[in-house]
Amino acid sequence: MGPLRPLGGATLALLLVTGCAGTAQPKPPAAADGRCVTTYDPAKDYFPVKQALKHATNFTLAYAKHYQTITVKQPAAGAGPETYVLLRCGTPDPKVAGAVVIETPIESLYSASTTHLPFVTDLGVLDRLKGVASAGFITSPQVLDKVKAGAITEYAKGQEIDTEKVIAAKPGVLMTGGTEDKGYGPLRQTGIKIVANAEWLESTPLGRAEWIKLMAALTGTEQRATQVFGTIEADYLALAGRAKAATPVTVLPGQMFQGEWSVPNGGSYVGKLIKDAGGTYAWTDTPGPGSATLDLEAVLAKAKDARVWLATASDWKSLADVEKADPRYAKFDAFASGQVWSSNKSLGPGGGNDFYERGVGRPDLILGDLVAILHPDLAPGHDFAFYQKMAK
Structure with a gap:
């Protein structure tokens, strides 16, 4: 939401410019450069930087050595829980029953809500945002510039998902806005990974803000998310x-x-x-x-x-x-x-x-x-x- 302000935001202003105090902007994770694990070692911990949740209550996050398990308790109001296995790219599927398996770090994201946009910007992964439902209500100049340049496409401009467009693009993840859409069913059937972001069901301000950690888990930017959220x-x-x-x-x-x-x-x-x-x-x-x-x-x-x-x-x-x-x-x-x-x-x-x-x-x-x-x-x-x- 808007420019950084001195009250409650001065420290973060420096953080978002430098990545952390006195250091250079971090590079995107390996998968964004086309690199996955080539030789899997079952004894290796592929998540040396781990996140912990303190305020968010509508999702949980757990770690194994080569994957994370995230459960969104209410993907939409009144809906049952959904579980996602975030699998380190190039490692074996753990076969968790009923879970949606997603290889991470993802290289492309389609977003159903403008509330996701600051997260990708603050985490330094705006280049991976490839689709927005509609650009009409976006306020971020950075995102709007990319829409105008054709780097980000609109996939639901008339409030109805263009399923053919999404299927052709094959995004790593389509993130919902915390509601179910009639277009998600057909997309799931074709293998598109739908991930629920229902931060609006959190009852505290810090609980909502902590959903940046879900975006970080998908994009491999856990350390940056910990720094950004910690300052906020x-x-x-x-x-x-x-x-x-x-x-x-x-x-x-x-x-x-x-x-x-x-x-x-x-x-x-x-x-x-x-x-x-x-x-x-x-x-x-x-x-x-x-x-x-x-x-x-x-x-x-x-x-x-x-x-x-x-x-x-x-x-x-x-x-x-x-x-x-x-x-x-x-x-x-x-x-x-x-x-x-x-x-x-x-x-x-x-x-x-x-x-x-x-x-x-x-x-x-x-x-x-x-x-x-x-x-x-x-x-x-x-x-x-x-x-x-x-x-x-």
Whole structure:
């Protein structure tokens, strides 16, 4: 999501330029150069750098000497688990029952979601991204340039997968966006490897960001992922620590959409971000990771006096836009005081919002913005990544 910012991101800015402090950018792994294991040694550990999961709960990762086993517990909402054997290229298939076998490191990736794009960029493997579902909502200039140059193809431009195009391209992996598509069945039957990325089912910001490690397992960039995620985690926790001592500020999250207001439960991703930023809201104590759907009058009854309004409306630029969307919005105290913010500062040429593209992988940047909004004294001179205040 957008450029690196000083609050919560300065260390990572250096890391992404140099690979790690004071070292050169790492080269792609061996398979990207066309090299696989030529003489298999059953006693050798082919994964000297191993990843461990600390925050993600919707997938597991285990190691054997020449393969990794990844299980995505919910590939889509309500779906049963899927297991993948990531086999070091050139080594024998361990014949794990029911598992999809994928030779790694993969050399080509088709991506169904813009949330994957920052991961391949941050891991230094953008050259292996060969397909995106649709370029319309992409915000990354690097990815868009490759689409324009023909290095990345669109395989579902009309929201329907062109199965013939995918089969002809034979990508190493097609990564889902955490939902099942009717086109995946025919692709599986032809041998295309479909890997579920359902990070959106994680209920914590760091849990979602840690899915970079799934991308790293596929691309052989485990060491880089550990460095990148470690910096993001440290920056996020440091920001949360600073905000913890502050007096909580009351927040109004979201806005109406098609006549309904989706209010995050206290155990949700959004609820966690608000709490970690030193905020509170009328539904903080609502259990569970999901959300409740209310009408505007019900929201007014419980949250009219919230000091800050955190919206996600891409088309709002001013308070006039807010009131035009629904005149009743003017009844909120945050509207009257001019404390209405929306996460629409960085939009792509097709209208895509960088908050949704890069935010999954950079919760430290989102939290940095929220801390600066709720407790400006803790972040003087903050350079906002995603949020902007609605003009009067």
